[in-house]
Amino acid sequence: MRALTWHGRHDVRVDNVPDPAIVNPRDAIVKITSTAICGSDLHLYDAVIPGMKKGDVLGHEFMGEVVETGPKSTLEKGQRVVIPFTIACGSCFFCENDLYSACDNSNPVEKQDASEALYGHAMSSLFGYSHLTGGYSGGQAEYVRVPFSDVGPQVIPDGMSDDEVLFLSDILPTGWMGAENADIKPGDTVAVWGCGPVGLFAVQSAMIMGAGKVIAIDHYPNRLRLAKELGAEVIDFKLTDVREALMEMSGGLGPDAVIDAVGMEAHGFTAGNMLDTVKQRFGIGADSADALRQAIMCVRKGGRVSMPGVYGGLVDDFPIGALMEKGLQVKTGQTHVQRYTADLLKRIQDGEIDTTFLISHHLPLEEAPKGYKNFHDNQDEWTKVVLKPH
CATH class of the missing domain: 3.40.50.720 (NAD(P)-binding Rossmann-like Domain)
Structure with a gap:
């Protein structure tokens, strides 16, 4: 599949990478229909966040269609879902107290040492945001593997556009x-x-x-x-x-x-x-x-x-x-996204919150490097970039 990958300071490229696959029973595979460039992605673009490796797939604001599920996923094929950028297990001490961005189980054990040395405790995981946060591939791609898919994704009702709900993923x-x-x-x-x-x-x-x-x-x-x-x-x-x-x-x-x-x-x-x-x-x-x-x-x-x-x-x-x-x-703190998505979705449906005013540009995935450069260098006109992989 095609995906945006990190290669160093101000060097992002759309490459061919392996397709994601089900690894754990609670996984799902999502075909990305919309994914955005976040201001936090610019910290990676500027290479000021440690733990990045060449070839890492970027992106933590995304949504799409479920195309495959593991046996313990609660999602169904064909559902449209927004994926929280925070990856949470749903059952640890922190998740049970609605502190999803502090999840104790989403960051693989072998990747916890570096963040524990920096912060005193290991970080939870985020999509597409360095190996300090689990090294998970992000959603600026055609497809993505979603771990713990029974906890995070927000199913979107029919009749709502991607632009209306995409930002439930993060911002x-x-x-x-x-x-x-x-x-x-x-x-x-x-x-x-x-x-x-x-x-x-x-x-x-x-x-x-x-x-x-x-x-x-x-x-x-x-x-x-x-x-x-x-x-x-x-x-x-x-x-x-x-x-x-x-x-x-x-x-x-x-x-x-x-x-x-x-x-x-x-x-x-x-x-x-x-x-x-x-x-x-x-x-x-x-x-x-x-x-x-x-x-x-x-x-x-x-x-x-x-x-x-x-x-x-x-x-x-x-x-x-x-x-x-x-x-x-x-x-x-990092956002406890799962705590807020259902309430904010209803506020969007009721017309209390508008999100579409923010979007300045839609680009195909292949033009993601152009989107990054302009979002970085021309933030007045490029207020928000939405990428369309399909």
Whole structure:
């Protein structure tokens, strides 16, 4: 089959790779009908996530049609399904407590040592996202093997388009959980750093959860326009002092809650951020956490900090004093996708949530390298790329 494979920094290729096969009784094989390029994929494209090997199949946002099932799968051939990017067994301590992205059983034992050394505990598995997270082939391909297919996939009703539901795989529940982790109270002022796909869904989610004012921070005009159309007030950090603007917009207190939807490759013009970027480029392992630093400094005393943005290594000059002295609460983590998909699907069906506004480009799978380059280099116009393998 044809699949997009990783070969190094800014080098992704559509290659012929072996077809997936049933390995375990709970597996299913899915024929991919739509798959998206995620902002998190750009961390792989930039080679700042460890554990990648040449030839790895990329992609963790995908959906399609079930074409084969193992004897213990609960799926049926012909069903249309969206696949969560988090791979979860459904029966360990964490899965039983709805902490699916912390699953203890999805990451093969032989691959757990590296992530345990980095983080103190072994990571759970993700599709198409390095051997730290299991080394599973991703869905930017014609077909994919789905382990634990009795736990994760969301069956899609007839009459709904791929574009309406594809983002249930990752960015919609990620934006929703980012807003949920901000513990939004009715009338709260919420600031969101980053108007990429997750940030925009966090804006939309915060509005649904009752925020009185949502302030979106970015520097791309089109992305700020999309945030404004969702009901947010906006700040262009290239033109405005973010902290001063937020203090003025929140009556001098600072936002009640802040959401860092940027993560480890923050773009900014502070000395600290530029130094982080240099370190990252030379493999020293420092995440660029300028957005997170700024969020912590801007949130009001006693406020809440939510971090759906991806971080993978170490952070220099972290404002731990501000975090403690201001009495802040912090929630973060990979998304527990399986916890949210059924509820969010119903909200899409009811017209409460729209996802299609985000899509700027549809491309055939063969043009995936072009999609990656443009999504990386031209993020203002290329807000979201959907690939069509068939």
